[in-house]
Amino acid sequence: xxxxxxxxxxxxxxxxxxxxxxxxxxxxxxxxxxxxxxxxxxxxxxxxxxxxxxxxxxxxxxxxxxxxxxxxxxxxxxxxxxxxxxxxxxxxxxxxxxxxxxxxxxxxxxxxxxxxxxxxxxxxxxxxxxxxxxxxxxxxxxxxxxxxxxxxxxxxxxxxxxxxxxxxxxxxxxxxxxxxxxxxxxxxxxxxxxxxxxxxxxxxxxxxxxxxxxxxxxxxxxxxxxxxxxxxxxxxxxxxxxxxxxxxxxxxxxxxxxxxxxxxxxxxxxxxxxxxxxxxxxxxxxxxxxxxxxxxxxxxxxxxxxxxxxxxxxxxxxxxxxxxxxxxxxxxxxxxxxxxxxxxxxxxxxxxxxxxx
Numbered sequence: 001x002x003x004x005x006x007x008x009x010x011x012x013x014x015x016x017x018x019x020x021x022x023x024x025x026x027x028x029x030x031x032x033x034x035x036x037x038x039x040x041x042x043x044x045x046x047x048x049x050x051x052x053x054x055x056x057x058x059x060x061x062x063x064x065x066x067x068x069x070x071x072x073x074x075x076x077x078x079x080x081x082x083x084x085x086x087x088x089x090x091x092x093x094x095x096x097x098x099x100x101x102x103x104x105x106x107x108x109x110x111x112x113x114x115x116x117x118x119x120x121x122x123x124x125x126x127x128x129x130x131x132x133x134x135x136x137x138x139x140x141x142x143x144x145x146x147x148x149x150x151x152x153x154x155x156x157x158x159x160x161x162x163x164x165x166x167x168x169x170x171x172x173x174x175x176x177x178x179x180x181x182x183x184x185x186x187x188x189x190x191x192x193x194x195x196x197x198x199x200x201x202x203x204x205x206x207x208x209x210x211x212x213x214x215x216x217x218x219x220x221x222x223x224x225x226x227x228x229x230x231x232x233x234x235x236x237x238x239x240x241x242x243x244x245x246x247x248x249x250x251x252x253x254x255x256x257x258x259x260x261x262x263x264x265x266x267x268x269x270x271x272x273x274x275x276x277x278x279x280x281x282x283x284x285x286x287x288x289x290x291x292x293x294x295x296x297x298x299x300x301x302x303x304x305x306x307x308x309x310x311x312x313x314x315x316x317x318x319x320x321x322x323x324x325x326x327x328x329x330x331x332x333x334x335x336x337x338x339x340x341x342x343x344x345x346x347x348x349x350x351x352x353x354x355x356x357x
Contacts, residue, residue: 050123065090069108076100106131153181162349176354182285185252192248205235220311246298255285264355275340279333299328
């Protein structure tokens with residue numbers, strides 16, 4: 001019993017000691033203010049933010065899908081521009097993009113660039129509207145080089161070689177341009193040969209020979225078909241030599257313009273006077289009016305040449321030469337009157353805007 005009493009006494013004493021120590025331990029802990037275990041901080045940088053994707057298609061102006069287009073992504077969603085190439089079905093795809101605004105630009109060979117803009121939320125899957133590429137517009141830089149005088153004259157000659165009275169009779173040696181470019185020798189011969197070799201010129205020579213045959217002009221040729229042939233040959237030779245001497249050869253030597261400069265303005269008397277005067281004066285290649293040596297000397301040369309093929313009885317030497325020369329000059333004056341008052345109305349391919357007769 002004594003042993004049991006001692007055991008109970010010791011247990012009570014120990015329990016009492018623990019109860020007595022508890023307030024002291026609490027006081028010590030409160031006084032020390034020991035910190036609690038740290039709580040992990042939340043990570044807020046971009047590495048842990050949710051990323052999204054942007055995808056779409058590239059089309060042309062007609063809505064057809066375009067493969068091989070270069071698509072570039074820029075904006076808040078990427079730290080540096082990113083590019084990709086549209087697939088065979090025209091689609092493109094960008095993954096791991098941040099939230100924010102973005103700009104997409106697409107380009108393909110032969111087309112104008114297309115672009116769109118948008119905003120994507122964090123972690124979103126963004127399906128962009130089609131990026132439409134426009135049709136390329138070609139721009140050509142033209143360098144306009146002024147035509148030279150010779151090029152302008154060439155164009156004028158081509159125009160004049162189309163001029164025909166009633167669409168039939170050649171009317172090459174008249175210009176309706178107020179300030180035509182001077183002709184070079186090649187262009188003067190071009191006009192002359194076009195008139196000489198024109199089929200209508202041979203028909204006109206036949207008409208002249210028929211008239212001479214009818215009135216027995218130049219009787220040295222005789223009568224009958226053979227005489228007509230001689231008169232026809234002489235008429236062709238006269239027309240050929242006159243044209244070449246007066247409109248090609250001498251104008252080239254004297255640097256003069258063989259063409260008639262149509263006036264078309266002023267009083268009737270003024271225009272008639274001008275037309276007759278231009279049988280004796282003409283424009284030089286320098287643009288100044290001067291004595292028409294080409295016509296005068298050309299008529300003399302043509303008249304002198306005619307002594308070689310007219311019948312001996314009709315050859316009058318200087319007399320025939322002067323006669324044919326005067327006929328040539330008078331004929332040119334009459335032709336200029338017709339040009340000024342009549343032929344303009346009936347000539348084809350006259351430049352638009354030319355004054356009427």
